[in-house]
Amino acid sequence: MKAAQTTQNKTRRLLLLADNSDQNNWGAQATPYAIRRILKGADPELRVDALAYGWLTQRERVFDRGPARGRVFPQPKNGALAWLSAPLSDIAQFFPQMTDEFERYANEWSSGRGGRMASEFEKALSSCDAVVYNAENGVYRNSLAGTRSLFLLWYAKTRLGKPSGVINQTAMMSHMPVPLMPGMVKLVYPMLDLVLAREPASWKDLCDFGISNAKLVPDVVFYCDETDFDETPVAAWKARMGLRAQEYFCFGASSLPMDKPGQSDEGAVAALVAQLKRATGRQCVLVAKDSHCQFLKDVASLTGSIFFGPEHSFKELWPLFRDASFLVTGHFHYIIMGAMVGCPYIPLSTNNHKTNGVNEHLQWHHRECFDATALSVCSPEIVAEAKMLVAEREALSTHLVHRTAQLRLEAAETGTAVAALTRGSDAGVPDRS
Numbered sequence: 001m002k003a004a005q006t007t008q009n010k011t012r013r014l015l016l017l018a019d020n021s022d023q024n025n026w027g028a029q030a031t032p033y034a035i036r037r038i039l040k041g042a043d044p045e046l047r048v049d050a051l052a053y054g055w056l057t058q059r060e061r062v063f064d065r066g067p068a069r070g071r072v073f074p075q076p077k078n079g080a081l082a083w084l085s086a087p088l089s090d091i092a093q094f095f096p097q098m099t100d101e102f103e104r105y106a107n108e109w110s111s112g113r114g115g116r117m118a119s120e121f122e123k124a125l126s127s128c129d130a131v132v133y134n135a136e137n138g139v140y141r142n143s144l145a146g147t148r149s150l151f152l153l154w155y156a157k158t159r160l161g162k163p164s165g166v167i168n169q170t171a172m173m174s175h176m177p178v179p180l181m182p183g184m185v186k187l188v189y190p191m192l193d194l195v196l197a198r199e200p201a202s203w204k205d206l207c208d209f210g211i212s213n214a215k216l217v218p219d220v221v222f223y224c225d226e227t228d229f230d231e232t233p234v235a236a237w238k239a240r241m242g243l244r245a246q247e248y249f250c251f252g253a254s255s256l257p258m259d260k261p262g263q264s265d266e267g268a269v270a271a272l273v274a275q276l277k278r279a280t281g282r283q284c285v286l287v288a289k290d291s292h293c294q295f296l297k298d299v300a301s302l303t304g305s306i307f308f309g310p311e312h313s314f315k316e317l318w319p320l321f322r323d324a325s326f327l328v329t330g331h332f333h334y335i336i337m338g339a340m341v342g343c344p345y346i347p348l349s350t351n352n353h354k355t356n357g358v359n360e361h362l363q364w365h366h367r368e369c370f371d372a373t374a375l376s377v378c379s380p381e382i383v384a385e386a387k388m389l390v391a392e393r394e395a396l397s398t399h400l401v402h403r404t405a406q407l408r409l410e411a412a413e414t415g416t417a418v419a420a421l422t423r424g425s426d427a428g429v430p431d432r433s
Contacts, residue, residue, distance in 0.1 A: 165194025254330025
């Protein structure tokens with residue numbers, strides 16, 4: 001009886017792969033925050049241990065000559081050190097690069113020859129009841145973090161007997177020019193205990209690919225609410241900038257290349273911003289966290305607009321978007337955050353179909369995205385759409401608030417499913433086919 005009580009009262013622990021808090025992206029930072037929040041709502045006693053995205057993408061080298069031959073060391077980040085070490089070393093491979101190598105590397109790991117990361121992973125997992133991968137951006141392309149995480153899940157499930165799953169993912173199996181990831185998905189996913197896609201386009205893609213255990217659960221960021229917003233700093237910032245509600249719109253870039261200001265012309269992004277300002281009579285706030293989006297600071301200068309930059313936190317986006325007339329962006333989580341506070345939006349294309357997926361999830365009237373790489377072609381349509389959003393904002397805002405409230409309830413299923421996984425039971429996620 002005493003042993004049974006000890007087992008029953010044991011604190012359950014989850015190992016989360018790809019904690020993206022270390023990434024220079026507001027959406028990536030919001031996701032692990034939301035995952036922890038959603039898990040606490042499902043099981044307040046569940047402890048979450050994590051391996052960071054940066055951990056997953058570490059690279060190592062091994063000396064192949066000299067007295068240090070065979071010694072493994074982290075790949076130097078310093079350019080001079082990397083240059084000096086390159087002739088004396090080679091890349092150290094401790095992870096498979098294709099599906100056919102999974103068994104070979106698993107045998108190496110099981111024999112104690114998996115290197116430092118293998119030891120760290122097995123130590124972290126030994127005290128956990130289950131492992132899940134936050135696959136938001138790792139499965140639609142051949143990413144280092146994605147391929148490594150799928151191997152780790154497969155190894156945990158097949159060699160260590162741990163319940164394993166993938167959550168909050170965008171998947172794109174049918175459009176890879178160099179298809180390394182599909183074979184891994186075909187091997188790993190059918191044996192996983194949990195496979196959750198975060199938007200309809202990815203769920204349909206997995207179903208079409210033959211992954212019968214895939215379920216559709218909205219992105220975890222939908223689960224956040226007003227208690228997560230940073231109201232005070234945004235209110236102070238707006239006051240300094242002279243911004244009032246409904247008198248500005250927001251513009252965010254895309255992961256695709258966009259026509260930046262150059263030496264000879266202002267570029268298509270600046271031209272579009274200027275057109276939108278003239279057509280709507282509103283100020284523009286250019287929103288940018290990622291390094292590749294910082295050109296928007298130049299756009300702000302060229303167009304007499306305002307720049308909302310990387311010194312701000314993701315928690316400040318909700319109150320910023322709430323008072324905007326509309327939002328133009330290709331960033332998935334900007335759209336979600338804006339929709340949660342009733343901000344109508346104009347979707348721009350990105351490097352996968354997740355924006356189309358969230359358009360469908362939000363039951364938005366404009367399901368297809370405007371081409372972020374051809375703004376000069378589609379700018380008349382974007383301007384017309386912006387004018388319509390301004391005129392119909394109240395009704396569109398009401399729709400988004402009501403729809404995201406429903407998606408918030410559905411997003412909670414991620415927490416329920418993962419908590420059940422740590423107990424070794426089936427969460428019973430609804431089938432939304």
